[in-house]
Amino acid sequence: xxxxxxxxxxxxxxxxxxxxxxxxxxxxxxxxxxxxxxxxxxxxxxxxxxxxxxxxxxxxxxxxxxxxxxxxxxxxxxxxxxxxxxxxxxxxxxxxxxxxxxxxxxxxxxxxxxxxxxxxxxxxxxxxxxxxxxx
Amino acid sequence: xxxxxxxxxxxxxxxxxxxxxxxxxxxxxxxxxxxxxxxxxxxxxxxxxxxxxxxxxxxxxxxxxxxxxxxxxxxxxxxxxxxxxxxxxxxxxxxxxxxxxxxxxxxxxxxxxxxxxxxxxxxxxxxxxxxxxxx
Amino acid sequence: xxxxxxxxxxxxxxxxxxxxxxxxxxxxxxxxxxxxxxxxxxxxxxxxxxxxxxxxxxxxxxxxxxxxxxxxxxxxxxxxxxxxxxxxxxxxxxxxxxxxxxxxxxxxxxxxxxxxxxxxxxxxxxxxxxxxxxx
Amino acid sequence: xxxxxxxxxxxxxxxxxxxxxxxxxxxxxxxxxxxxxxxxxxxxxxxxxxxxxxxxxxxxxxxxxxxxxxxxxxxxxxxxxxxxxxxxxxxxxxxxxxxxxxxxxxxxxxxxxxxxxxxxxxxxxxxxxxxxxxx
Numbered sequence: 001x002x003x004x005x006x007x008x009x010x011x012x013x014x015x016x017x018x019x020x021x022x023x024x025x026x027x028x029x030x031x032x033x034x035x036x037x038x039x040x041x042x043x044x045x046x047x048x049x050x051x052x053x054x055x056x057x058x059x060x061x062x063x064x065x066x067x068x069x070x071x072x073x074x075x076x077x078x079x080x081x082x083x084x085x086x087x088x089x090x091x092x093x094x095x096x097x098x099x100x101x102x103x104x105x106x107x108x109x110x111x112x113x114x115x116x117x118x119x120x121x122x123x124x125x126x127x128x129x130x131x132x133x134x135x
Numbered sequence: 136x137x138x139x140x141x142x143x144x145x146x147x148x149x150x151x152x153x154x155x156x157x158x159x160x161x162x163x164x165x166x167x168x169x170x171x172x173x174x175x176x177x178x179x180x181x182x183x184x185x186x187x188x189x190x191x192x193x194x195x196x197x198x199x200x201x202x203x204x205x206x207x208x209x210x211x212x213x214x215x216x217x218x219x220x221x222x223x224x225x226x227x228x229x230x231x232x233x234x235x236x237x238x239x240x241x242x243x244x245x246x247x248x249x250x251x252x253x254x255x256x257x258x259x260x261x262x263x264x265x266x267x268x269x270x
Numbered sequence: 271x272x273x274x275x276x277x278x279x280x281x282x283x284x285x286x287x288x289x290x291x292x293x294x295x296x297x298x299x300x301x302x303x304x305x306x307x308x309x310x311x312x313x314x315x316x317x318x319x320x321x322x323x324x325x326x327x328x329x330x331x332x333x334x335x336x337x338x339x340x341x342x343x344x345x346x347x348x349x350x351x352x353x354x355x356x357x358x359x360x361x362x363x364x365x366x367x368x369x370x371x372x373x374x375x376x377x378x379x380x381x382x383x384x385x386x387x388x389x390x391x392x393x394x395x396x397x398x399x400x401x402x403x404x405x
Numbered sequence: 406x407x408x409x410x411x412x413x414x415x416x417x418x419x420x421x422x423x424x425x426x427x428x429x430x431x432x433x434x435x436x437x438x439x440x441x442x443x444x445x446x447x448x449x450x451x452x453x454x455x456x457x458x459x460x461x462x463x464x465x466x467x468x469x470x471x472x473x474x475x476x477x478x479x480x481x482x483x484x485x486x487x488x489x490x491x492x493x494x495x496x497x498x499x500x501x502x503x504x505x506x507x508x509x510x511x512x513x514x515x516x517x518x519x520x521x522x523x524x525x526x527x528x529x530x531x532x533x534x535x536x537x538x539x540x
Binding site for chain 1: 143162169178
């Protein structure tokens, strides 16, 4: 079961074309990731500090299927997948709530776990690996 | 009774100082305003278009009392007040949820209703005036 | 010759990890695109309105190679390429200025030209096609 | 002589109303502040770390006089003023370049110097005080 996150499109998400600015789709996906971590008992910015690791994003991709407008209600799904012992991917789907719901975008991010000090690759902390395993 | 809006601090709200970037406090206040309008049956970007008016912000002010960190849970209150038949103010309080809750910022915005075409001052649409009157 | 755009990393680009938030790399790329259009005599938001077309982004991808910090000086290159008579791609490279300069990210966006009214695919306006042809 | 900063309005600065989102005016002012510090040999995020102090913003205010559109060229002026040995204010004016130039906004921020560790008020570092004194 992917994690679900609900969100309303805000004015600050949009640009002068009247719709959500393309880079904001990825920022909204990241919110869903933060919420998913929080729901699993990890908190970005505390969890990673406590483990002396960071998990920067190494790659992002997004297919934009429909424009999104201020006030649109969104449902996002987040599905994690292990890539290597030190890295994982997240797949996102952004739905504009209807009825009927419409798929508005598909995105994917890759995350690599590295030691905060030497920037060398590190195994994912067990709590994070467990969350990905059940994703 | 002021309108209440709940929000979690996201990574994208913060800057390299580790806390919410000062201008983002105002963006978060605007979200509360959008949510309050929506709850009252108006939707920014549809309501104003339908009434051929815009309500740009003429002034903002904000007192920053406490830093906010990623993952912090916030409660905002929004209190509208009529200034003239063509303008109104919104007062905001941002609380970081505890326990105990702590007041993190106080903000205020002034909004002026103008015709979208000639940019001349216009009376507030009745639905908006009604929302302000009961605020 | 790709178009070049210079930019300093700002606090508002960064997040609590101390470095530029991943989605902001794409926003910075879009600035370079806007600047390139302007240098070629087109202005986003006027040019497209005048031609009754919009060119939404259909896909983005970005590889993040190095973190970027507040105050870092950046050089971006933008290289356009025609995909079909109605669409084009932009390749971006983001360099952190040194010496020596370091490649910090590679990104790519796909843009599709559609009629603003019916949302059907349209040939690129001649001025835009000409810019892409010489890119 | 106030410090001058030039900037082009970007799509990401605007919202669905077609103009710069109100909170972005303050973010743009902060860019001018960062640039002014850099020109004076201080770099936000290095200078303050080196001095073990932070200078959070305690208050902001902004009067919005004219809307700003994508592609608009801006000139900002930044004028510092000492408030107490531990605090200072910055006044900003944002001009939309013409001819003729038009004043688009006036803003003001208050900054308080505090020790990064105990959050107690600290005298401004000498280099910062010197910059303010000549402002």
